[in-house]
Amino acid sequence: MSNEKLREFIKTAMSKGLIGAVMAPTPTETSYTHALITSKRDVDKLVPIAPVMQWNGADMLRRITRLGDAPRKTLAILRPCEARTFKELVKFNQIKPDNIIVLVYDCPGTVHVRDYAKKKIELETLLDEMQSGKISDSVREACKICEYPVPVENVGDVGYGLFGTDDPVFFPLSEKGSEFLSALGITPGERDAEKWVRIHRENRAKWLENERITGGRKGIEDFLSSCLNCHNCKNMCPICFCKECFFEDRTIFEYNPDKYYDWADDKEGIRLPTDKVLFHLGRLVHMGTSCIGCGLCQQACPVDIPLYRLFGIVAHDLQKVFNYTPGITDDPPPVMDFREDELHEFEGLREGGE
Amino acid sequence: MNKEEKQEPVIVGFFCNWCTSAAADLAGTSRLHYPSSIRPIRVMCSSTVDPVYLLRALQEGADATILGGCHPGDCHYISGNFKARRRVAIVKTVLKSLGFDDTRVRLEWISASEGQKFAQVMNEYTDYIKRRGQSEFKYIDSLGGDSNEQ
Structure with a gap:
């Protein structure tokens, strides 16, 4: 009807x-x-x-x-x-x-x-x-x-x-x-x-x-442990519209063989493929302030990681910092704008953060 | 490299060409002492640093990163440092939200004439990071590190 x-x-x-x-x-x-x-x-x-x-x-x-x-x-x-x-x-x-x-x-x-x-x-x-x-x-x-x-x-x-x-x-x-x-x-x-x-x-x-991911390294590694690094979440994300994605750039993410061995020496063994967690953190940094909350990242995940819990909750924190609601507020998105007098709490060293 | 050898922290600094890098030079020519833990990278403007590079440095094994730019209003490109401040705010918020130590990313305004401030900030930050101990961020996606440690 x-x-x-x-x-x-x-x-x-x-x-x-x-x-x-x-x-x-x-x-x-x-x-x-x-x-x-x-x-x-x-x-x-x-x-x-x-x-x-x-x-x-x-x-x-x-x-x-x-x-x-x-x-x-x-x-x-x-x-x-x-x-x-x-x-x-x-x-x-x-x-x-x-x-x-x-x-x-x-x-x-x-x-x-x-x-x-x-x-x-x-x-x-x-x-x-x-x-x-x-x-x-x-x-x-x-x-x-x-x-x-x-x-x-x-x-x-x-x-x-x-x-x-x-x-x-x-x-x-x-x-x-x-x-x-x-x-x-x-x-x-x-x-x-x-x-x-x-x-x-x-x-x-x-x-x-209830669904917040905490615990630093262990929290995020456990959450993303079955991630295939397929980048489907990025492909489905309407905010990830860049023609050339930073994370698909071979000049940044293709390394000389020595690099892998040095890492393995230094980090007591590395998981492959590399940069899996960094991809998600980097994506959060790039589009988190404008995350709409459509949840298509989660729908696109072939291994059913509840990705929207990661993106939605971190985006909520980010949007609170900039007092910005994407798709609702008329101001330009935080990454396209600035004020001269703002965000002083992020300058210098504030101990007790963690 | 085992843990005992690695007492001195590694701090990667991204310093703007016009202010903070000049301040580093001034600190040097003024014979002010600052620790060798700082690994400076000269960038044209603090706003040219994609925030992912800050995370990247932490994952490569840096214990901390510091982004240095001109004082607000003094940017050589007029507004670069304001944009950099927003980017640092984003990185720090993401880190904090997930339970990482967000003090391992730091933003400082150091002008070309502040050699003294440069040395002081670097000394103080190195001490702070030393007290803080090794970063867990380095071991993301690796088999090492103590995953139960904050």
């Missing part, structure tokens, strides 16, 4: 010539993938709200608009986390937003791709559980502790409210969205999703307290 109404919405917008293209998920044999359509006759192939998030939609928009503006007015239907990624990537000049209208909906969470391929937990089940005010057990860990599972003002353009209402409502999130809705002749509706946010944040608070 919620998808049906969205498809009608898309068709009306296309008939009125307000949009020339749509990016939204479409089903595949065992999953859902994003699709770009440009004609009204293809709208029925879309399932705008999918039970799975195989890729981050904002990452797809980045691929589309990396080399220039979208040539036609495009409606992108995104989850709240994807919309936050969208906003963050716009700040990083990775997405050109001018011709894109983003629609964001109340998210029931997503099932792990692998679970979906096995069990096919359908969207209706997730939506029913959401309406009963319960976070489904089938959704991914990152979804259970999502900080913003609903549309947020100024993150995206149009909101689509599902929680606590039998008839989904549209409401504007930005001026652009407001104009879009009035051009369509839709009266903004209301719904109260406070409870949906609250139960997620309660979960999140507990998670931040």
